[in-house]
Amino acid sequence: MHPGGIEPPPDGPKPPTLSVKLRVHIQVKKLYLNSVIISHMTQFESRKKVGQDRTRADVDAQIEAIEKEIRETPYHKGTEHHIGKLRARVARLKDRAFEQSSKKGGGGRRRLGHWPGGRASGSERGYAVKKQGDATIVLVGPPSVGKSTLLNKLTNAQSKVAPYAFTTVTVIPGMMVFKNAQIQILDVPGLIEGAEEGKGRGREVISVVRGADLLIIMTEVGKEDAIDRIKKALERNGIRLNTAPPDVQIDKKLSGGLIIHSNIKQDLDKVTIKEIASEFGVKNAEIYIKEKVTMDALVDSFSKNRVYVSVIQVINKADLKPPKPSDLSEEILFISAETGGGLPGLKDKIWEVLNFINVYLVNPGEEPNKDIPIIAKVGESLSDIALKIGSDFAEDKKEAKIWGPGAKFPGQEVSLTTKVQEGMQIRFI
Ligand SMILES: Nc1nc2c(ncn2[C@@H]2O[C@H](COP(=O)(O)OP(=O)(O)OP(=O)(O)O)[C@@H](O)[C@H]2O)c(=O)[nH]1
Numbered sequence: 001m002h003p004g005g006i007e008p009p010p011d012g013p014k015p016p017t018l019s020v021k022l023r024v025h026i027q028v029k030k031l032y033l034n035s036v037i038i039s040h041m042t043q044f045e046s047r048k049k050v051g052q053d054r055t056r057a058d059v060d061a062q063i064e065a066i067e068k069e070i071r072e073t074p075y076h077k078g079t080e081h082h083i084g085k086l087r088a089r090v091a092r093l094k095d096r097a098f099e100q101s102s103k104k105g106g107g108g109r110r111r112l113g114h115w116p117g118g119r120a121s122g123s124e125r126g127y128a129v130k131k132q133g134d135a136t137i138v139l140v141g142p143p144s145v146g147k148s149t150l151l152n153k154l155t156n157a158q159s160k161v162a163p164y165a166f167t168t169v170t171v172i173p174g175m176m177v178f179k180n181a182q183i184q185i186l187d188v189p190g191l192i193e194g195a196e197e198g199k200g201r202g203r204e205v206i207s208v209v210r211g212a213d214l215l216i217i218m219t220e221v222g223k224e225d226a227i228d229r230i231k232k233a234l235e236r237n238g239i240r241l242n243t244a245p246p247d248v249q250i251d252k253k254l255s256g257g258l259i260i261h262s263n264i265k266q267d268l269d270k271v272t273i274k275e276i277a278s279e280f281g282v283k284n285a286e287i288y289i290k291e292k293v294t295m296d297a298l299v300d301s302f303s304k305n306r307v308y309v310s311v312i313q314v315i316n317k318a319d320l321k322p323p324k325p326s327d328l329s330e331e332i333l334f335i336s337a338e339t340g341g342g343l344p345g346l347k348d349k350i351w352e353v354l355n356f357i358n359v360y361l362v363n364p365g366e367e368p369n370k371d372i373p374i375i376a377k378v379g380e381s382l383s384d385i386a387l388k389i390g391s392d393f394a395e396d397k398k399e400a401k402i403w404g405p406g407a408k409f410p411g412q413e414v415s416l417t418t419k420v421q422e423g424m425q426i427r428f429i
């Protein structure tokens, strides 16, 4: 055998060969042509990227300048409307930056976030993760805190685990089945400081977070500060944590100026409210403010890109340093993803925060039973359940018979406005 693993050609008439000099010349020419094509491509690509980065940098510089002005302006009644206008301007610039960056990806209704080079194909390229199941949870935290270990423990997924940072470089989905609910859990790359400026996979992670129903913000013992840092980074990106959207209704009109309705005494001046509205381009509208709002909440209600997500905060690797009684609080769960410690409590918390309950559908002619569970939410009524089954199914249903919790007696006939309760068995009639 020849040292290179290739047999020498058998003896016989040799094919015409090119002189060594000519072959070298052709190779060099090919290499040159390839490099010209590549350099043209990279020049084009990089020019495009420089353009995008420059626009982004301009917007970031504008935002920074306005934020500086806000910090340096003393807040009192005389300056309130000016500060309101500046805050609205920052929000609008951030909305614009966000729209520009998400336009690059295109997208679909049930898809989560912008993930360049993800698994999706065709027109959905750039959007990689499909929402599935009854709810979607995203695991966010610094690198190496055990996010993938937790995903693997809670779901059927096998996300790579290793003792170094950035083991996970894309979105890894898994499905957790708990009390009949299918809960999708997404493992994403670690979030480092400066994530929203695009460090690491920060922007992509943040865009996946925007589609979540629930976030698990996760860190490890000794890195407790990370939770607040991540919360602030998400807030700066328009993601509102554990709060409901402000109860403000904006009905745009063609004329008539700005009319503000509120039965509650507001701390904000009407002038401030009007400044904020006009900064968002709303010149004619009836604005109904149904709760006492802060300036930030009012700005949020005009902004198009706010999302409202529930959060559970978790400290992992508690096996290495068990928490002292003084560390324990309602807000933070200590777990060990590796040993499984604290995971039953985490699952219960997920269930509670998602407001899930189980109800059971009883078919006509059947005795009450629990064979067909349906995941419902606290506060939903029987008509919501009928709609979950299908709009065709819901169409001709006027009443229901119920058994178990909520029923005054077995088989009570009730209207579809009746609220569901955990364990209720329902036959629609
Ligand atoms: N002692 C202990 N080690 C853990 C625990 N959970 C994870 N680890 C270890 O921590 C290291 C990092 O775990 P990963 O699950 O890869 O962490 P990650 O957060 O997904 O990391 P990135 O993907 O890099 O962001 C691995 O060596 C795990 O074995 C835990 O509960 N206790």
Ligand SMILES: [Mg+2]
Residues within 6 Å of the ligand: 147, 148, 149, 159, 160, 161, 167, 168, 187, 188
């Ligand atoms: Mg990981």
